[in-house]
Amino acid sequence: MAVRFALLGGGRIGKVHAKAIGGNPDAKLVAVADAMPQAAEAIATAYGAQVRSIDQIEAAGDIDAVAICTPTDTHADLIERFARAGKAIFCEKPVDLSVARVRQCLKTVEDTGATLMIGFNRRFDPHFRAVRRAIDEGRIGTVEMVQIVSRDPGPPPAGFIRSSGGIFRDMTIHDFDMARFLLGEEPDTVFATASVLVDPEIGRLGDFDSASVTLTTPSGKHCSISNSRRAAYGYDQRIEVHGSKGAVAAENQRPVSIEVATADGYVRPPLHDFFMTRYTEAYAAEIATLVAALKAGTKPSPTGADGLAALLLAEAALKSVAEGRAVKVAEISA
Amino acid sequence: MAVRFALLGGGRIGKVHAKAIGGNPDAKLVAVADAMPQAAEAIATAYGAQVRSIDQIEAAGDIDAVAICTPTDTHADLIERFARAGKAIFCEKPVDLSVARVRQCLKTVEDTGATLMIGFNRRFDPHFRAVRRAIDEGRIGTVEMVQIVSRDPGPPPAGFIRSSGGIFRDMTIHDFDMARFLLGEEPDTVFATASVLVDPEIGRLGDFDSASVTLTTPSGKHCSISNSRRAAYGYDQRIEVHGSKGAVAAENQRPVSIEVATADGYVRPPLHDFFMTRYTEAYAAEIATLVAALKAGTKPSPTGADGLAALLLAEAALKSVAEGRAVKVAEISA
Amino acid sequence: MAVRFALLGGGRIGKVHAKAIGGNPDAKLVAVADAMPQAAEAIATAYGAQVRSIDQIEAAGDIDAVAICTPTDTHADLIERFARAGKAIFCEKPVDLSVARVRQCLKTVEDTGATLMIGFNRRFDPHFRAVRRAIDEGRIGTVEMVQIVSRDPGPPPAGFIRSSGGIFRDMTIHDFDMARFLLGEEPDTVFATASVLVDPEIGRLGDFDSASVTLTTPSGKHCSISNSRRAAYGYDQRIEVHGSKGAVAAENQRPVSIEVATADGYVRPPLHDFFMTRYTEAYAAEIATLVAALKAGTKPSPTGADGLAALLLAEAALKSVAEGRAVKVAEISA
Amino acid sequence: MAVRFALLGGGRIGKVHAKAIGGNPDAKLVAVADAMPQAAEAIATAYGAQVRSIDQIEAAGDIDAVAICTPTDTHADLIERFARAGKAIFCEKPVDLSVARVRQCLKTVEDTGATLMIGFNRRFDPHFRAVRRAIDEGRIGTVEMVQIVSRDPGPPPAGFIRSSGGIFRDMTIHDFDMARFLLGEEPDTVFATASVLVDPEIGRLGDFDSASVTLTTPSGKHCSISNSRRAAYGYDQRIEVHGSKGAVAAENQRPVSIEVATADGYVRPPLHDFFMTRYTEAYAAEIATLVAALKAGTKPSPTGADGLAALLLAEAALKSVAEGRAVKVAEISA
Secondary structure, eight states: OOEEEEEEOOSHHHHHHHHHHHTOTTEEEEEEEOSSHHHHHHHHHHHTOEEOOHHHHHHOSSOOEEEEOSOHHHHHHHHHHHHHTTOEEEEESOSOSOHHHHHHHHHHHHHHTOOEEEEOGGGGOHHHHHHHHHHHTTTTOSEEEEEEEEEOSSOOOHHHHHHHTOHIIIIIHHHHHHHHHHHSSOOOEEEEEEEOOSOHHHHHTTOOSEEEEEEEOTTOOEEEEEEESOOTTSOEEEEEEEESSEEEEEOOOOSOOEEEEETTEEEEOOOOSSHHHHTHHHHHHHHHHHHHHHHHTOOOSSOHHHHHHHHHHHHHHHHHHHHTBOEEHHHHHO | OOEEEEEEOOSHHHHHHHHHHHTOTTEEEEEEEOSSHHHHHHHHHHHTOEEOOHHHHHHOSSOOEEEEOSOHHHHHHHHHHHHHTTOEEEEESOSOSOHHHHHHHHHHHHHHTOOEEEEOGGGGOHHHHHHHHHHHTTTTOSEEEEEEEEEOSSOOOHHHHHHHTOHIIIIIHHHHHHHHHHHSSOOOEEEEEEEOOSOHHHHHTTOOSEEEEEEEOTTOOEEEEEEESOOTTSOEEEEEEEESSEEEEEOOOOSOOEEEEETTEEEEOOOOSSHHHHTHHHHHHHHHHHHHHHHHTOOOSSOHHHHHHHHHHHHHHHHHHHHTBOEEHHHHHO | OOEEEEEEOOSHHHHHHHHHHHTOTTEEEEEEEOSSHHHHHHHHHHHTOEEOOHHHHHHOSSOOEEEEOSOHHHHHHHHHHHHHTTOEEEEOSOSOSOHHHHHHHHHHHHHHTOOEEEOOGGGGOHHHHHHHHHHHTTTTOSEEEEEEEEEOSSOOOHHHHHHHTOHIIIIIHHHHHHHHHHHSSOOOEEEEEEEOOSOHHHHHTTOOSEEEEEEEOTTOOEEEEEEESOOTTSOEEEEEEEESSEEEEEOOOOSOOEEEEETTEEEEOOOOSSHHHHTHHHHHHHHHHHHHHHHHTOOOSSOHHHHHHHHHHHHHHHHHHHHTBOEEHHHHHO | OOEEEEEEOOSHHHHHHHHHHHTOTTEEEEEEEOSSHHHHHHHHHHHTOEEOOHHHHHHOSSOOEEEEOSOHHHHHHHHHHHHHTTOEEEEOSOSOSOHHHHHHHHHHHHHHTOOEEEOOGGGGOHHHHHHHHHHHTTTTOSEEEEEEEEEOSSOOOHHHHHHHTOHIIIIIHHHHHHHHHHHSSOOOEEEEEEEOOSOHHHHHTTOOSEEEEEEEOTTOOEEEEEEESOOTTSOEEEEEEEESSEEEEEOOOOSOOEEEEETTEEEEOOOOSSHHHHTHHHHHHHHHHHHHHHHHTOOOSSOHHHHHHHHHHHHHHHHHHHHTBOEEHHHHHO
16 A cells, blocks of 8 residues: 655755655655645645644545655754654654754654654655665675765755755755765764855854765775855766775766867766756655565665764864864763 | 547556646646556546546547547547547557548548647757757757667567568657758658567567668658667667757667766766657647646647658558568558 | 997987987997988087998998988998998988889898898887887787877978878878788788868878778788877877776886866876977987897898888878778789 | 986886987987986987986986986986076976975075976876866866776786885875866865775785775865775776766776777776876876976976875875874975
8 A cells, every 4th residue: 555645844945855755656745744734735736635733634534654844944844743743754864953952853763663764865856865775796896995076067056055054954964875875884973165256145143065075984984075155067976985895976967968179179968957868767766765674664765863873964064163173072962 | 628538548658648638737647448448447546537448538528539449440430539529639659550530530521621640759858859859949950860779678579560561660750750850851762671679579570570671751861760679778769860960869868867886987877768758748749738728729749740741651661661662651651 | 349330310300319329338430421411420429420422431440330221212222332341231211112112122132142221210119119018928818909099290392292202101191000910910901081181281292181091900800000190298108008907008208297176177298299309218228229139149120121011001002092992911012 | 408317217217218218209318317227228219318317417408307217316406406506397296205305305495496396197188188188178168076086907026016105105196296286276175085995015014005095175175085095997097077067087998999899798897907007198297297387488287286195195094094083284384
């Protein structure tokens, strides 16, 4: 039987997940809630679902799982509420911008025995999974250094920045998760540098738009992360992992792969314009993983603990920028 | 309102089209017919359709269009029958292996005013479309020479070869269509060479597994086609077009784009294993084109005339191999 | 001791060979002859050589080998003269435009026991050699199909066309040699198509600027050659070889390998602008091969017979274009 | 008239420069000195030079310039000595491992008015030069972030490590120079992480084999450097520069560019095995730049001041590793 979903939040990322649920033969979108009735209505119509209030969804007997795609400051409350309601929960990152609140929320999840999966979509990208598989198969030997480039095509609007928690909690957090996914050892130290090179307004809001981060692990592995809110040529998402026997890299993806050669040179089109098109397959595989786990009665990954671990790295990065030094994750988690 | 489809034939290619119809928000798979009840049942269940006989589909008031995916020798009859029944028709290539029969069938289509679209899926591949768009935008100037490489991962079983009409009518026909799609001028001469290098059984059946074809147009443009029933590294599908100002090429596609570097060198994974995965997007776009045309009341392309034109090139190629000379298409169509 | 060379002809290709000789630690350029004293003088000064007449070179005791880089119609005479003079001979292709004259000349070479190496430079390109090595190592199994793309950046001046012998004897001849180098079996049939798409003046001179050729061998292997006198993006020189277990390809070379990514896409610079820069390493390796053979007392390859074999393919191609049919090489060589 | 060179030191890098001098039409290798007579003799023979003592070279009237390729601890003394002797000086990096000694030495160079060029060969690589040219032409807008990957194929022997000054002064120093060459603004802060992942012996000698460095400039530009003494797939040398309008990258170079495709995937050969083959063109262009400057009477670049600036970054990196914090270059240079 299909896993019956309710979607909480019908904004940009909500639509992405509605499509992933709608396209999964083992899942069904039953209900949609959004503060904006029109947004909910549009999705409900497209996927044959009903518009319902969050209260109705909480009380519903025909809902197995919720996908939380509402603003970040509602995540922890909704997780706790639906954990107590006995629904499986998929929640977009981050659980909360406050480490303490995340811990509290995860305690509730643990106490209720609820299933919680955090939306680190990149773990499900077929190319990045292939990178991980190459590592697991021993093709590059012991992992030594990871390099992640993650650049957005352009800066988000000021309104988004204001509630985003800043570049490390909003953007780099994905890279922190990938670092953990690929390093094979928990990073314990963070050094971060950040500046405002793209949009002065971002600086006025106390945030950064360009960041370079180095993570290290107890055994001396390194991970370098390079972030920018600007990449004129499209959504730049690359990973390479170096090990004792070699390296594995995932190249950028582009919508069409033609090349035009003229007297001016060889030209290939720009990359995907953003995450919705770049990670289409990843979002589908993410929901498929959750659905398969629910059907099998197992706990899907990444978990709430993964969400917390990535957030701790973000906090450490912020502290590192402020103090100009390498910060131990233990300083944050203490 | 959604275009209501019946699928005739639930084999390999039938499943591909069922998926394309099922995934199109403006289309609905209503009925499936297949000589093997289980095959029809499986598709019907997956897409919420009914199993019906061809007679029932012909008589049905809730069917707007049929997708003919049955064996080749039934195509022309079914086209004629559903043209008379007033249904829009999507038919897999080829219409028939006999030029005379194709002409007769197209006459019926014309007389009934029916809509007939032929399944030359490659025209809808986003990469090949981008090649065509680059040409149309004038980026390479006047087209001069087209080069097409099309190699299957491995030879089909003898049973398939027997009823396929041979390599030119079965396999090269796609390349003939692409040549017509890209040359911007109708080829009038065909020179073909063919041999048996892959599987002697194919030779015993009177067919070839390796072919090189040169098409020329009245103004002197060339198109070279290289075909083989063998490509150990996957489904090899490349096109390049040279013009007065430059060239445009579409590279091969592969399921994952990682690269592993070790002391042995840099290794990328093989290509897609065959057309079902390579042309997933093309099949979806093909059905979407038909659906959009039906909704707009226009005639979709490629048409029956395109199917005939490609078949004439295949016939000319066969004659060229037999006689060791360049054959005019006019010799065939006469 | 160094092999002592005299250079006959100080034009474009003469300078290329002077540089290759000058850069070889086991060779020395002793003398240069050219109808234009200034041309000879410039090369002599650059490499510490003397300007001499051809008669002086013929009679000289301090010359071991001559490099014939004079106009084509002097090649056969000079080969015969220096064969009789006991010098080792390197001669630019072709030996002559007449098959009969070539045969006669090679007879003299044979009778005198002279060493004759023909300047098919591409055999010495490190990338094409690596293609051949991959074949020899069995990495792609038995060779089945070869594809060669060879496109000049732009058409030569009319004066050159007039004495060139036409596209097949001047340009395709290199590809015929590569086909023989890579097929592992002598092609016995030629089908060629040619047209004038680039420069009408070339047509007025009775030549073609665009050609597509298919060679086949007795066992059914194919080689496709695509030629044009126009490639806006630079000197296009690609080879791919398909075998029973896979394929090997040599990509184009470019002077710098940067890529610039902007909102307009990813741009790489054009290819090398012509053979002098594209085949620098090949010319050096070619002379090195001759020098090594002379020091070892062995006969270098490609030989006069290779020059003749390629010319026969060119003749067959011309006949094929004229008659619109596949031509057996035996028809020409008879 | 050719610039007359003496080579001091005929080891690995000395041979590289001998070849560059020997191949330059405007330079001549006149003398070679080496503590090992056989080493000097071999080079002298190959290039028609004489073996001389350093004293003889210092006193010689037929020497315009010296190329210092002796062990690092002799560089500063030799620079001072030949500056006083009125010779132009090319010296391999670094001038000295001590900042104070470098300053003292550069003072002597300044006082004597001598010409001193430091061997940062990568500035002369045609690909990296093209990167710089793309920046200078404004193709990527204002530079924001530079990423440098520099990985040696394997660790050097312990004996080399012992006198090398450590990874930052020996290996990263090239990347520090490239950062300065490309950032367009002097980096003022260094954060470095380093560990021993490749060879424990390197750790026992107090050095590191893996390093990640972040440089920042006053305006907030970043440069990330990733170094390792291990890269199974060859000498890994990549640069990418991101600016306000786009990015420019230089790919790795490999000796042959074929690709073999089989059922196991697509395989390209490994990269160059080390700097001698990877940077052949760079070494030639470096000497050509010096020669051209000497003939024109101008001062070539990079200068002694460039050598000092890179060394200061190396010192700052060492301090950063020791103290786990971002270090201002001003702390070192004070």
